Amino acid sequence: MPDWAANLSWWTLLDFYIFFILAVFVLKFVLHSKRMLSMFMFYLFTVGIFYVASLLDLPLSKEVFEGLPLITLIFVIVIGAPDIRLTMESMWKETTKTGMLVMGTERTKNEIIKAAAKLSKERIGGLITIEKHNTLDQYASRAITLNADVTHELLLNIFTPNTPLHDGAVIVRGDKLICAGAYFILSSNDNFEKTTGSRHRAALGISEITDALTVVVSEETGSISVAINGVMTKMKDENALNEYLSLFMR
Incomplete structure (x- = not known):
């Protein structure tokens, strides 16, 4: 039996399952509308800049961008509050009609x-x-x-x-x-x-x-x-x- 399989347990599977549910929730939230996707991509871009600065050990850039991900997250939440509210409402409601689609005559x-x-x-x-x-x-x-x-x-x-x-x-x-x-x-x-x-x-x-x-x-x-x-x-x-x-x- 491979080493990774021997280390598997019910707690490991539960851990993966919780991560999977969280990932699905985040993707559903982000992909709900184009504007939510745009804001999410903007946030990932700022996180990516900080990661590259840390990876290359650029002291000035690292210091400048150190607090940027948190600031950007707050900025996105404040600016995108109406879209976030609408997305949350839609996620907990049925957004697709059940039954046969009926269009006007x-x-x-x-x-x-x-x-x-x-x-x-x-x-x-x-x-x-x-x-x-x-x-x-x-x-x-x-x-x-x-x-x-x-x-x-x-x-x-x-x-x-x-x-x-x-x-x-x-x-x-x-x-x-x-x-x-x-x-x-x-x-x-x-x-x-x-x-x-x-x-x-x-x-x-x-x-x-x-x-x-x-x-x-x-x-x-x-x-x-x-x-x-x-x-x-x-x-x-x-x-x-x-x-x-x-x-x-x-």
């Missing part, structure tokens, strides 16, 4: 396009998020429950300025408008212009952490954009929006 898709076109023409801001595999219950639970059929008249009424729900997003699940007045964590994407409105940042933010698609209408320009998988795309016309929704809702 052709009628629902057309109603959303009609609403977006009308909002664009009148230059009224709108935020319509369509759920797919990842459940949006944690946002819907804090919004105003509707559970109504999706119609362009209802969407126009919700986003009419100076009404109680016009600032938030509506969430569509299948053929139902499950809630209105939902609020998402804003994207921290630096590629956005500083003048970009909160609706667009909210649309991009929810697309970075779920597989939902969001149609956003700008009240300043009337332009229609689609946010999905962390990418914001401006629609040229209704046909382009129809193509995006057809691919997403099939």
Whole structure:
């Protein structure tokens, strides 16, 4: 029997099992969103610099970077507090819907396009998020429950300025408008212009952490954009929006 096998015991196996569970938890936490992964990679980079300085016995660099990993960890926790909170909430909740995936019908898709076109023409801001595999219950639970059929008249009424729900997003699940007045964590994407409105940042933010698609209408320009998988795309016309929704809702 090999020496390493002879030294194995139940306590050793338990030790490995605990380490495995911890590693899985950390990976699940880090890989939950692109922003969490970016912050984790930044932290590893600072730890790597300190390790290289120690390995090469560089006195000045070692002294400078000695407290950097701890400082960076505190910095990441403070700056990334909203993302960390959202990730922790999502990890303890079911983020993938159970049962068969149900997407909206052709009628629902057309109603959303009609609403977006009308909002664009009148230059009224709108935020319509369509759920797919990842459940949006944690946002819907804090919004105003509707559970109504999706119609362009209802969407126009919700986003009419100076009404109680016009600032938030509506969430569509299948053929139902499950809630209105939902609020998402804003994207921290630096590629956005500083003048970009909160609706667009909210649309991009929810697309970075779920597989939902969001149609956003700008009240300043009337332009229609689609946010999905962390990418914001401006629609040229209704046909382009129809193509995006057809691919997403099939």
